[in-house]
Structures are given as structure tokens and as C-alpha cells.
Amino acid sequence: MEAIDVVKTNYVKELLAKKAREDMRQFMDFRKIGIVTGLMHNAEGSAQVDLGNTRVLCGVKLIVEEPMKDTPNQGNMMVAAELLPLASADYETGPPSPEAIELARVVDRGIRAANSIDLKSLFIEEGKVWSVFIDLYVLNYDGNLFDACTLAAMAALMTTKVPKVEDGEANREDRTQPLKLDSIVTSTTFGKVGGSILLDLDRNEENASDGRITIAIDDANIRAMQKGLRGGFTKDEVEMLLDIAFQKRAELKRALDQAAR
Amino acid sequence: MKQIIVPGEVVSQSQARMDNAYVENGKTYSKVMGLYDEEHKSVIPLEGPWKPRIDDAVIGIVSEEKNKVYEVDLGFFGRTLLIVGKFDRESYKVGDIIEATIKDIEDRKTIILTRARPLEGGTVLAVKPAKVARVIGKANTMVKQISEAAKTYIIVGMNGMIWMRGGNIALATEAIRKIEAEAHISGLTERIRLMLEQNKGS
Amino acid sequence: MGSSENKPELVINGKRTDGRDFDEMRPFSIKANVLKNADGSCYVEWGNNRILAAVYGPKEVMPRHMMEPDRAIIKCRYAMAPFSSLSDHGRTGPNRRAIEISKVIKEVFENVVVLREYPASEIDIFIEVLQGDGGTRAAGITAAAVALANAGIQMRDLPYAISVGRIGEHIAIDFNMIEDNYSDSDMPMAIAPRNGEILLLQMDGGLDRAQVSKALQMAIDAGKVISKAQSDALREVYGNAAGV
Incomplete structure (x- = not known):
């Protein structure tokens, strides 16, 4: 941690003691959410999400591949995340860091567990299915990549078009069929700073935090959870955060629906 | 009159000695993204790292x-x-x-x-070093104005780090960010005054 | 250059596949100062290319043994996003092609950046191709130059880049992806517009002596329009307003 982060961390804690946040948000407020879809035409789907100053671009590619041996009648999905060196002075060039791998896997789990993508609809013919590659590109880092990435992935998937298959090959000139989605996943990430629990932590708050919990849900069910960092959460806290996750869903879903329209 | 210039742009058709510019084949070119001040024959950077000086x-x-x-x-x-x-x-x-x-x-x-x-205490805000002079203002007018409106104690470092303690730091920060973004547009002092006035109550 | 089998027609009724003339560039737009964290940044749409460039620095040299006591070192990363291509899904991170391109781009900027102004420091240039459609290194250099200026890094000039080459008997500029794959010769170039120095030159395929001359001139002539768009993008950051 840079020396300036020590100052910022202390300041975040000082403010929290007075029940305040640096940008004057309430503890359980999201920052402003902005979503733009369809920016990348070569991709079958794409979306760029701004969550405050955090910016993530998601590209979805559909490739004709062989099915997995144990699921011959359905397609595949893969999520990868890159913490690009241009997103922050703290990020370095090189193979994916454990943080990037955790991020991708948590986003993957939410979408997969909710059966969000109808993988059966991706069957083409005997021995041929669509593989859905979801790539998350972090362009500017200012905290809460988990929620920004899930938003970006969902917005991109909601606007993904499946190419027509001709003679067993993709015809990308003809991309009109929407990808079949069975549910929309939203993710809500909380962090613990001292005794306070906050929603949607920015960079300074993340540096000051010692516990993190991500909750991914669909309309009725919790689909994935991930606790990170050193600090713990009590059962009561988790229960409370689950309730808040459902309360916040409407706001996230509205942003997604508007962007996908 | 000041003119926005980019690196490699001609600032003078003759040889002229000035900071942030270079001479080649009898002409003077800018080395930076900046403003050319015709009157004072100087190139003022709009961006860029801090250049430390003794006594800063x-x-x-x-x-x-x-x-x-x-x-x-x-x-x-x-x-x-x-x-x-x-x-x-x-x-x-x-x-x-x-x-x-x-x-x-x-x-x-x-x-x-x-x-x-x-x-002791407080927080630090980092601004672009090229904008420090504007944050301070002529004879400290700008920083004084912010400090009074926000009731915040503010010390501006020439390196672009600004220390703030007490009062409405969020308002002071907003004002400083506004200066940073609009430093090159005339009428800045007045715009900041209005902004501070409108937000004083909140 | 692509295989001669299944080679598509690149010239239809005297025009190129996308309807352009041989000396006509694709439409493009340049926007500076697009990322908050970076010291300087630029987003370029060039035809169907979408490219983001960012600059950090001058900063501490890492690792320390790379430090030059009297000047800055430049590091450059050019990489293609896994979703950047229409037909494939690429691997993340730079491959051998990207590593070579990163090196030659770095050398372009070592020429124009006033390295001695920043002793014992490092300047990082990141070029991320979010969508590729031929000519990504050229568009990447054009973007990186703007990002460097936007970061306030001292430079003697603002380089631009463009690719030229040959389609059959025609010398042409700014190849799209299909032309990139099937043309007879491709020659990406970067140029310092102030003195016309060529800072990057790569070429493959086949060109005769006269064709090389014509292609070089075409790249130089393109500079006027590209350079203007670069400086317009930089001025636009300040709302084109002058006078304090």
C-alpha cells in the first residue's frame, strides 16, 4: 500500500466513526450506475458499466466447439477477468493474479448457478455446441469490481445475439437470434470497515476494509455467495445483508433493463 | 491572448528561448500540451508532472x-x-x-x-501539479475563498498534494476538482464563488 | 499475406470491398482524456477498430536494475482483447506478435519523448485493442501519442501512424481486416509530422521500387488529416477554450 493510502484509510475510518462516507453516500447506497451496451460489434454481445469511477467492459464471444463429454447436449460458458494495467497504477502486466481469478470465478458462479444462460439452447448438432466466452476487462479501478463485473456480464449477455449456423459453421453476418436467458442475476457486495458495513465500497474504502461479502441472486433465490478478506460476518449480519441484496435488486435490474432495451 | 498548443507545434517562426519549448532550424516548437502566452512569450504546461524547485x-x-x-x-x-x-x-x-x-x-x-x-488528522487530496497555481489563486485568493466557505483548514503543496481538515471537506474537494477541470477557462474565481455560495447550506 | 486459395475479390468495379477509393482512409474519431486513473488516455475508433491507450508516469522504475540514471525508460504493452475479433476467441495477454509490436511501438516513442527530462524514471504506455479490424498497431500508435500529450509528457512531436500497401496493381491506404489478410503487401508506418521522419516501418508481401515510393508518399500525405484530428482531440479536453 502506498503511503497516501494510509492517509486515505485513516480518513475513511474517521468519517465512518461519524457515520459519514467521503462522497456523502448512505451506508447502503450504490454509486451512480451507467450501462452502455453494444459498443463492440465484433463481439456477439458487449456492455460497459460505470459504477462511480469504476469502469468495466465485457465482451461476449460465441464459438462453435465440441461439447464437454459429460454434457453432450448443451453448450459451455467461461468467464475470465483481466485487471488491465491501464486501469490502475497498482495493476501490473503478467498472468492473471489470484484476485482476477477469484473475481472471474465468483461472477461465473452466480450466472452458472442461476442457470441464467439456457445452455441447452446452445446445442447445434451432434458433436457441435456454442461455447460462450465472457471476458471482463477492467478499464478503471475504483472499488467493487464484483458488482460492476456481474452487471457488465449480464448486460452483455442480455444483448448477445447468436450467429446463424450454416453447414456447421457460424455465419456472423447473420446475428439476429437473441441468446436465450432464463434468469437475470444481480450481485451485491458489502464490505466491513471497523464495525461498519457498507455497500459498494470505492477504492479508499476497500483499502480500509477487512471483510467482504458478495451475494448473487435471481428473482427468488440466492445463487452464489463469496466471503473474502480476513474479517468475518455474524449470522445476523449475513441475514441482514441478504435482505438488503433483495431490496437492492430492483435498482440493479432497472439499470440492466434500461441498458438492454 | 493565450492559445492552446500541442507538442511539436510551432510557437515562433524565429529562435526564442523559453521553458517547455525547443529550437530547431531557426524555429521554436512546444514540447508540451499547454498554453502559449503571446504577450509574455512563454509556454505554460496544462498537464504533466511536478517540477520541484528549491524552497517549494x-x-x-x-x-x-x-x-x-x-x-x-x-x-x-x-x-x-x-x-x-x-x-x-x-x-x-x-x-x-x-x-x-x-x-x-x-x-x-x-x-x-x-x-x-x-x-494532525484530516486527509490529502492529490491534484494535477499543473493546476496548483490556480488552486492557490492570486495572492491566495482562491484557496482562501474555499477555506472560508467550507470552514475547512487547507494547505496546498506545490507538488499537488492538498491537506484538508475539518468543516465541509466534501464541498472543498468539489470546489478544488472544479478548479482542476476548468483552470484554463476565464472567470474561474467568480464561478467558484457562485458554486460555493450555492452549496453553503448543504 | 493470406493464402491465395479462397482469396476474396478485393477490388469491385474499381472500388475496395467497403466502397472506398484506394487513397481513402476509413472514418475515424479520436477522444482524449477518457480514463480517470491514468495520467493520460485516449480512445480511438478507426473504422471498426476500437482502441484504448493510457499512460502512467513518470514513475519509479520497476524493477530497479532497469533504471537509467540520466533518462526515463519507456515500457509499452500492446494487447488484443479476447473478444476483439469477429471469428475467434483469443487468449488473454500478449502473444509473440503482440510482444514484437509492443517493442516497435516503444521505439517510436523513445524517439519523440524528451527522456532526459525525467531522469531515473519510467513511463508506461498501455494500448488495449478492444476490437480489431486491421491496422490496430497504427491506430494504437496514433492513440498512444495523444495519451502521452494528455499526460503532459514532454515530446518533440506528436507522431501518427497509418498502414499502406498493395492490392493487385493498386497502392492503397488503411487496410481493413480482409485487406490485411489478403492484400499483396502491407506496410504499417509511424511518422513524426513535424520533420517527416519515419519512426516505424514494417513491411511484408511484395512491392517494386516505384510502388514503395508511392506508398511512402501516401502515408506522408495522410498525416495532415490524422495530425489535425489528434491535436483537435487534445484541444477538445479544454473545450477549445483559450485565454485565462
Whole structure:
């Protein structure tokens, strides 16, 4: 941690003691959410999400591949995340860091567990299915990549078009069929700073935090959870955060629906 | 009249000696993204890293300690050292905010600080070093105006680090960010005054 | 250059596949100062290319043994996003092609950046191709130059880049992806517009002596329009307003 982060961390804690946040948000407020879809035409789907100053671009590619041996009648999905060196002075060039791998896997789990993508609809013919590659590109880092990435992935998937298959090959000139989605996943990430629990932590708050919990849900069910960092959460806290996750869903879903329209 | 110029742009058809510009084949070209001041024949950078000068007052954060020699983070690419003398009893720990003066610059890459004093509490805001002069304003007018409206204690370091404590820091921050974004547009002092007035109540 | 089998027609009724003339560039737009964290940044849409460039620095040299006591070092990363291509899904991170391109781009900027202004420091240039459609290194250089200026890094000039080459008997500029794959010769170039120095030159395929001359001139002639768009993008950051 840079020396300036020590100052910022202390300041975040000082403010929290007075029940305040640096940008004057309430503890359980999201920052402003902005979503733009369809920016990348070569991709079958794409979306760029701004969550405050955090910016993530998601590209979805559909490739004709062989099915997995144990699921011959359905397609595949893969999520990868890159913490690009241009997103922050703290990020370095090189193979994916454990943080990037955790991020991708948590986003993957939410979408997969909710059966969000109808993988059966991706069957083409005997021995041929669509593989859905979801790539998350972090362009500017200012905290809460988990929620920004899930938003970006969902917005991109909601606007993904499946190419027509001709003679067993993709015809990308003809991309009109929407990808079949069975549910929309939203993710809500909380962090613990001292005794306070906050929603949607920015960079300074993340540096000051010692516990993190991500909750991914669909309309009725919790689909994935991930606790990170050193600090713990009590059962009561988790229960409370689950309730808040459902309360916040409407706001996230509205942003997604508007962007996908 | 000032004109926005980009690197490589001709600022004079003849040889002219000025900072942030170079001469080739009898013509003078800008080396920076900046403003060309026709009247004073000078190139003023609009962006870019801080160029330390002896006697600059700076704000920094202690980042390392070894035998009473402290490394200080000024947001400068080189090293910055604070050597505490025999008669100073002051000792610092990592994360302490200090105000100090530049005593010396070695090989343009090592800054030696002197006359340091610790700043208690508060926070630090980093602004583009090229905008520091505007944040301070003529004879401190700008920073004074913000300080009074927000009731915040503010010290601006020439290196672009600004220390703030007390009052409405969020408002002070907003005002400083606005200056940073609009530093080149005339009528700045008045715009900031209006902005502060409108937000005073909140 | 692609295989001669299944080679598509690149010239239809005297025009190129996308309807352009041989000396006509694709439409493009340049926007500076698009990322908050970076010291300087630029987003370029060039035809169907979408490219983001960012600059950090001058900063501390890592690792320390790379430090030059009297000047800055430049590091450059050019990489293609895994979703950047129409037909494939690429691997993340730079491959051998990207590593070579990163090196030659770095050398372009070592020429124009006033390295001695920033002793013992490092300047990082990141070029991320979010969508590729031929000519990504050229568009990447054009973007990186703007990002450097936007970061306030001292430079003697603002380089631009463009690719030229040959389609059959025609010398042409700014190849799209299909032309990139099937043309007879491709020659990406970067140029310092102030003195006309060529800072990057790569070429493959086949060109005769006269064709090389014509292609070089075409790249130089393109500079006027590209350079203007670069400086317009930089001025636009300040709302084109002058006078304090």
C-alpha cells in the first residue's frame, strides 16, 4: 500500500466513526450506475458499466466447439477477468493474479448457478455446441469490481445475439437470434470497515476494509455467495445483508433493463 | 491572448528561448500540451508532472523510516528524503502527513526536505501539479475563498498534494476538482464563488 | 499475406470491398482524456477498430536494475482483447506478435519523448485493442501519442501512424481486416509530422521500387488529416477554450 493510502484509510475510518462516507453516500447506497451496451460489434454481445469511477467492459464471444463429454447436449460458458494495467497504477502486466481469478470465478458462479444462460439452447448438432466466452476487462479501478463485473456480464449477455449456423459453421453476418436467458442475476457486495458495513465500497474504502461479502441472486433465490478478506460476518449480519441484496435488486435490474432495451 | 498548443507545434517562426519549448532550424516548437502566452512569450504546461524547485513548500506522506532518515511520498517519481537533525526531536511514522520545504534537489531525482512539521488528522487530496497555481489563486485568493466557505483548514503543496481538515471537506474537494477541470477557462474565481455560495447550506 | 486459395475479390468495379477509393482512409474519431486513473488516455475508433491507450508516469522504475540514471525508460504493452475479433476467441495477454509490436511501438516513442527530462524514471504506455479490424498497431500508435500529450509528457512531436500497401496493381491506404489478410503487401508506418521522419516501418508481401515510393508518399500525405484530428482531440479536453 502506498503511503497516501494510509492517509486515505485513516480518513475513511474517521468519517465512518461519524457515520459519514467521503462522497456523502448512505451506508447502503450504490454509486451512480451507467450501462452502455453494444459498443463492440465484433463481439456477439458487449456492455460497459460505470459504477462511480469504476469502469468495466465485457465482451461476449460465441464459438462453435465440441461439447464437454459429460454434457453432450448443451453448450459451455467461461468467464475470465483481466485487471488491465491501464486501469490502475497498482495493476501490473503478467498472468492473471489470484484476485482476477477469484473475481472471474465468483461472477461465473452466480450466472452458472442461476442457470441464467439456457445452455441447452446452445446445442447445434451432434458433436457441435456454442461455447460462450465472457471476458471482463477492467478499464478503471475504483472499488467493487464484483458488482460492476456481474452487471457488465449480464448486460452483455442480455444483448448477445447468436450467429446463424450454416453447414456447421457460424455465419456472423447473420446475428439476429437473441441468446436465450432464463434468469437475470444481480450481485451485491458489502464490505466491513471497523464495525461498519457498507455497500459498494470505492477504492479508499476497500483499502480500509477487512471483510467482504458478495451475494448473487435471481428473482427468488440466492445463487452464489463469496466471503473474502480476513474479517468475518455474524449470522445476523449475513441475514441482514441478504435482505438488503433483495431490496437492492430492483435498482440493479432497472439499470440492466434500461441498458438492454 | 493565450492559445492552446500541442507538442511539436510551432510557437515562433524565429529562435526564442523559453521553458517547455525547443529550437530547431531557426524555429521554436512546444514540447508540451499547454498554453502559449503571446504577450509574455512563454509556454505554460496544462498537464504533466511536478517540477520541484528549491524552497517549494510541499505536502507529503511519510512512507519509510530508517535511522531517522525518512522517505516521503510527494507523488514525485524520484526519491524524497527527510533527514531529521540532532536538534529536531520530531519523529514520524509511516502514514504521517507532513508539511516541509525543499532544501535541495540532487541530480533532478532526489529531493531533500527541511523544516518539516507534522499535520494532525484530516486527509490529502492529490491534484494535477499543473493546476496548483490556480488552486492557490492570486495572492491566495482562491484557496482562501474555499477555506472560508467550507470552514475547512487547507494547505496546498506545490507538488499537488492538498491537506484538508475539518468543516465541509466534501464541498472543498468539489470546489478544488472544479478548479482542476476548468483552470484554463476565464472567470474561474467568480464561478467558484457562485458554486460555493450555492452549496453553503448543504 | 493470406493464402491465395479462397482469396476474396478485393477490388469491385474499381472500388475496395467497403466502397472506398484506394487513397481513402476509413472514418475515424479520436477522444482524449477518457480514463480517470491514468495520467493520460485516449480512445480511438478507426473504422471498426476500437482502441484504448493510457499512460502512467513518470514513475519509479520497476524493477530497479532497469533504471537509467540520466533518462526515463519507456515500457509499452500492446494487447488484443479476447473478444476483439469477429471469428475467434483469443487468449488473454500478449502473444509473440503482440510482444514484437509492443517493442516497435516503444521505439517510436523513445524517439519523440524528451527522456532526459525525467531522469531515473519510467513511463508506461498501455494500448488495449478492444476490437480489431486491421491496422490496430497504427491506430494504437496514433492513440498512444495523444495519451502521452494528455499526460503532459514532454515530446518533440506528436507522431501518427497509418498502414499502406498493395492490392493487385493498386497502392492503397488503411487496410481493413480482409485487406490485411489478403492484400499483396502491407506496410504499417509511424511518422513524426513535424520533420517527416519515419519512426516505424514494417513491411511484408511484395512491392517494386516505384510502388514503395508511392506508398511512402501516401502515408506522408495522410498525416495532415490524422495530425489535425489528434491535436483537435487534445484541444477538445479544454473545450477549445483559450485565454485565462
